[in-house]
Amino acid sequence: MRGDAFTPVPDRGMITISIMLANIMQGLDNTILNVALPHIQGSLSASLDQVAWALTSYIVCSAIMMPLTGWLAGRFGIKHIFLASIIGFTIASALCGAATSLGELVAFRALQGVAGAGLIPLSQATLLQINPPERHGHAMAVFGVGTICGPIMGPALGGWLTQEHSWRWVFYINLPIGLLCTLGLLVFIRHSRSIHREPFDVVGFLALSLGIGALQLLLDRGELKDWFNSSEIWIEATIAGLGLYLFSVHTVTTDGPSFLNRDLLKSTNFTAGTVLMFAGGLIMTGTLALLSTMLQNLMAYPAMTTGFVTMPRGLGAMAAMFIVAPLIIRVDNRLIIGFGFLLTALSMWQMSQFSLQMGMAPVIISGLLQGFGLGCTQVPLNILALSTLPRHILTQGTAIRSLMRNLGGSIGISVLVANLAEKTQIVHSHLVEGLRPDNPLAQAPYLAAPYSLSTPGGIAALNAEVTRQAAMVAYIDNFRLMMLIALATLPVLLLLRGGRHRPLTAAADD
Numbered sequence: 001m002r003g004d005a006f007t008p009v010p011d012r013g014m015i016t017i018s019i020m021l022a023n024i025m026q027g028l029d030n031t032i033l034n035v036a037l038p039h040i041q042g043s044l045s046a047s048l049d050q051v052a053w054a055l056t057s058y059i060v061c062s063a064i065m066m067p068l069t070g071w072l073a074g075r076f077g078i079k080h081i082f083l084a085s086i087i088g089f090t091i092a093s094a095l096c097g098a099a100t101s102l103g104e105l106v107a108f109r110a111l112q113g114v115a116g117a118g119l120i121p122l123s124q125a126t127l128l129q130i131n132p133p134e135r136h137g138h139a140m141a142v143f144g145v146g147t148i149c150g151p152i153m154g155p156a157l158g159g160w161l162t163q164e165h166s167w168r169w170v171f172y173i174n175l176p177i178g179l180l181c182t183l184g185l186l187v188f189i190r191h192s193r194s195i196h197r198e199p200f201d202v203v204g205f206l207a208l209s210l211g212i213g214a215l216q217l218l219l220d221r222g223e224l225k226d227w228f229n230s231s232e233i234w235i236e237a238t239i240a241g242l243g244l245y246l247f248s249v250h251t252v253t254t255d256g257p258s259f260l261n262r263d264l265l266k267s268t269n270f271t272a273g274t275v276l277m278f279a280g281g282l283i284m285t286g287t288l289a290l291l292s293t294m295l296q297n298l299m300a301y302p303a304m305t306t307g308f309v310t311m312p313r314g315l316g317a318m319a320a321m322f323i324v325a326p327l328i329i330r331v332d333n334r335l336i337i338g339f340g341f342l343l344t345a346l347s348m349w350q351m352s353q354f355s356l357q358m359g360m361a362p363v364i365i366s367g368l369l370q371g372f373g374l375g376c377t378q379v380p381l382n383i384l385a386l387s388t389l390p391r392h393i394l395t396q397g398t399a400i401r402s403l404m405r406n407l408g409g410s411i412g413i414s415v416l417v418a419n420l421a422e423k424t425q426i427v428h429s430h431l432v433e434g435l436r437p438d439n440p441l442a443q444a445p446y447l448a449a450p451y452s453l454s455t456p457g458g459i460a461a462l463n464a465e466v467t468r469q470a471a472m473v474a475y476i477d478n479f480r481l482m483m484l485i486a487l488a489t490l491p492v493l494l495l496l497r498g499g500r501h502r503p504l505t506a507a508a509d510d
Contacts, residue, residue, distance in 0.1 A: 018184030026119040027150015032158035036167040061113030069118035070396025088115030090178025097171035121399035141325040156307025204259030211243030219414035272495035273385025278408035285409030316371025333380035340376030348483035423474035
């Protein structure tokens with residue numbers, strides 16, 4: 001492996017702005033739709049189960065296409081694939097906003113997932129290529145800001161657009177952003193001359209697509225179908241296991257080029273960094289999913305208020321990224337990452353002290369801490385994980401890491417939601433054991449109106465409050481579980497090598 005001298009790139013600032021727009025647009029779309037789902041459900045006359053496919057179709061198609069990004073970029077060049085992704089994503093957004101039936105919306109969301117899968121890995125790879133090695137830390141900080149900003153602003157922006165205009169505007173908001181981004185890339189980015197025309201591994205792609213697609217469906221539908229009490233879940237689990245097994249065997253044993261470049265697996269830093277990225281995605285996405293429902297369902301926060309209360313998490317992440325960037329060349333990166341996960345664990349411990357009587361301050365403070373902690377991990381993790389990769393597999397490496405972060409988020413949501421439902425039922429059953437007519441504490445004056453064990457209305461009100469209290473306990477248990485996950489990631493740091501920053505590999509022997 002040899003390094004090539006860096007050639008200055010003209011209009012680097014404009015290229016960075018265009019990339020940031022694409023990054024923010026894709027990040028927004030991951031979260032902005034959740035707030036609008038009830039409005040879409042009523043507008044298109046769909047059940048909650050049916051309208052959830054608007055989320056599922058996007059996740060499944062994005063997960064399947066994301067690993068393909070590296071091969072496409074190597075085959076046709078980053079500029080062409082980047083432009084195709086942005087144009088496709090923008091057109092699909094317009095079609096989603098104009099959808100007149102649930103079937104159309106699901107189909108157009110699937111198209112959005114196909115087009116948007118490459119935006120994050122292509123943005124990251126392009127930023128690394130247009131910046132000299134000594135600015136890679138700063139470039140990763142800029143990339144991280146876009147990655148964090150979109151998901152954080154999504155709920156608040158989605159709530160405002162839906163409330164003041166229509167659910168269709170959560171899609172139409174992408175049109176001006178997509179147009180500006182397309183013009184920026186057309187004018188300022190140059191076509192890459194280094195194109196690797198490797199044969200396409202059809203078997204590997206099909207096996208991985210089946211495995212990831214079935215796994216995503218299993219995770220999305222499992223709670224609704226009562227997991228393995230459903231034949232559908234068994235079928236999806238079998239397909240997922242078989243697809244991932246065949247992909248693993250094929251990757252290891254094939255003599256020709258494999259869909260997943262085996263050089264990625266030879267890098268301990270890449271493997272360990274990807275595991276840590278998986279954990280970070282699980283914690284960040286899982287926390288946002290839980291916190292939004294907790295604040296709205298248990299504490300009666302409006303959707304817009306919920307979005308604004310969770311925004312400090314993004315502010316903490318942005319602050320951390322800009323503080324960490326200049327420290328990368330002075331401090332062992334593993335110490336920075338370890339500090340970030342410890343701070344994240346501390347924030348989860350604070351969230352495990354939440355109560356139904358608290359104000360906004362604990363939510364804001366814990367959000368700032370968690371955002372700052374996870375923000376400390378993003379830049380050094382990207383640097384260490386990608387530092388040993390040659391240029392021709394850099395785009396594929398970023399795509400695989402984005403895939404694992406998304407899988408971490410989806411798996412985290414499924415596990416946490418299932419645990420939430422189970423814990424709520426268990427705690428509810430324990431709490432109602434003491435609510436008996438022969439218990440003096442279940443009588444007036446201890447049990448004041450509107451609660452009562454003698455009237456239907458009083459019993460209904462009492463059951464609703466018990467369910468609320470039980471759900472709060474279940475949320476707290478989930479926050480404690482994520483604290484343990486953050487602490488469990490610390491031993492993985494021992495696998496990382498080269499804690500002092502060294503520039504990302506500029507090129508490999510082409």
